[in-house]
Amino acid sequence: MSEQKVIWSFGGGKGLIEKGVAVANIACGLALSGARVLLVDADPLGTGMHTFFSDEKPSYGFDDFLSGSVASLADVSWETGVDGLRLVSVGTGFLRLADPDFPMRKRLLKEVWDLDVGYILVNLGSGASGDILDFFSLSDEGIILLSPEPVSVQGGFDFLRGFVYRRLAIIFSDDLAVSALISEATDARGHNPVKTFSDLCERIASVDRDGAQKAISEIKRFAPQLLLNMGGAQEDVGAPSALASVSKRFLGLDTGFIGTIHSGTGVGSAGRARLFMLDGGEADASKEIEDIISSLIGERQEAPVPVQSIVGSGPGAQAQVQEVFGFNDNVYHEDSVMHVQTEVQGGEDPSIETIIYHGGRIFFSKKTLWSSLAPEVVSAGIKDFATRQHRVAIAAIKLNKISFKG
Numbered sequence: 001m002s003e004q005k006v007i008w009s010f011g012g013g014k015g016l017i018e019k020g021v022a023v024a025n026i027a028c029g030l031a032l033s034g035a036r037v038l039l040v041d042a043d044p045l046g047t048g049m050h051t052f053f054s055d056e057k058p059s060y061g062f063d064d065f066l067s068g069s070v071a072s073l074a075d076v077s078w079e080t081g082v083d084g085l086r087l088v089s090v091g092t093g094f095l096r097l098a099d100p101d102f103p104m105r106k107r108l109l110k111e112v113w114d115l116d117v118g119y120i121l122v123n124l125g126s127g128a129s130g131d132i133l134d135f136f137s138l139s140d141e142g143i144i145l146l147s148p149e150p151v152s153v154q155g156g157f158d159f160l161r162g163f164v165y166r167r168l169a170i171i172f173s174d175d176l177a178v179s180a181l182i183s184e185a186t187d188a189r190g191h192n193p194v195k196t197f198s199d200l201c202e203r204i205a206s207v208d209r210d211g212a213q214k215a216i217s218e219i220k221r222f223a224p225q226l227l228l229n230m231g232g233a234q235e236d237v238g239a240p241s242a243l244a245s246v247s248k249r250f251l252g253l254d255t256g257f258i259g260t261i262h263s264g265t266g267v268g269s270a271g272r273a274r275l276f277m278l279d280g281g282e283a284d285a286s287k288e289i290e291d292i293i294s295s296l297i298g299e300r301q302e303a304p305v306p307v308q309s310i311v312g313s314g315p316g317a318q319a320q321v322q323e324v325f326g327f328n329d330n331v332y333h334e335d336s337v338m339h340v341q342t343e344v345q346g347g348e349d350p351s352i353e354t355i356i357y358h359g360g361r362i363f364f365s366k367k368t369l370w371s372s373l374a375p376e377v378v379s380a381g382i383k384d385f386a387t388r389q390h391r392v393a394i395a396a397i398k399l400n401k402i403s404f405k406g
Helices: 019-032 062-067 104-114 130-138 150-171 176-185 197-207 209-220 234-251 283-297 375-380 382-398
Strands: 006-011 037-042 077-079 085-088 119-124 141-146 225-231 256-262 326-333 336-345 351-358 361-369
Touching: 006 019, 006 130, 019 037, 019 085, 019 119, 019 225, 019 283, 037 062, 119 130, 130 150, 141 150, 141 234, 150 176, 150 197, 150 209, 150 234, 176 197, 197 209, 197 326, 197 336, 209 326, 225 234, 225 283, 234 326, 256 283, 326 382, 336 382, 351 382, 361 382, 375 382
Parallel strands: 006 119, 006 141, 037 085, 037 119, 141 225, 225 256
Antiparallel strands: 077 085, 326 336, 336 351, 351 361
16 A cells, blocks of 8 residues: 555544444554554543553553643554554543644644654544544544434534534634624524524625635535444435535535444454454454545545435436435625525436525526436436536526626
8 A cells, every 4th residue: 555644533423432443443454454554542531542452551642742741742652563553542631732723733743744654543532622623623634423323413513513613713813803703603502693604604705705715715625524333224324424415505515425334343342352453353344444444545435325316207217316415515706605506306206406595595596307308418317417507507606697686
């Protein structure tokens, strides 16, 4: 495997089951493939990643580096016994990254790049506290772990919402007007909280035109990846699909899907027994980890959907079985942020509907029945057609072909 210097942070909502097992086995899988890996435990409330490899707790940990009592990450890392894999334990203190930009951010990133490793995996605590979100934003790629339960999907969404709003608070910290607006608009207990990232951009645009575009550009830089842990039945795959949908609609975040670790595959009750990548006795679980690693370092998967996919009824549509999906983009136009949303809707006669709206008003709507399309269009696929219809709507805004007056 060819190495690259990357940081992956693993987080999610509270109450995740066996998150540490998943992260530890991914780290082991990378090391077994020949990569040099550093596993950083940043979950002070977890059982401790060191328990996977040793009965003894290290004397120093990640908190000692953050506090400055230890000069470098290398000084608090130790060999796990797995060739190519080193571990930085969580330590005993409270982890805090008081300011993710200065100066700890620079020091932490410098340490990471000086390490003789290709991959750094950070096991974050569960929940959406400020410190956890700050660590999440430092990574090249953030991974959200989900379990199939609805509460986990809600927890994952709360995590990503906290991440988006905190990132904006940080980048606008020097702009008092915008900073105050963001603080008020994202306070769920306030008088007029925003419901979506698009609504927030509209409010920012009202006081700072360039600020709205800056906010959109900042959030577009991130594409969190989703990992379904403890999946079991076929319908469980709806969890990452649901989180991907609400994250796009309400937060403007594009997400990817990197795979599933099924329940009952190698997840035992004893700490070291749960490193199934090492014992060779859990072929299915090991293959799942290998697929996840391939997704992380290569091509992404599309989030799976439950069995009830849509089937067209028009000419040639009987062979067209496609996933339910949609697009949502913000387009800056005439001092406003316009929202373009395209959704594929199921039923006996599926349709593709595109809506352009702003400030609660719909300025344009187009609904295309799949059965009304020519066979050559159907043969290209519903996703291709929906993509083109969405892009045409965006182009119409930019070319002033849609009126937003009155």
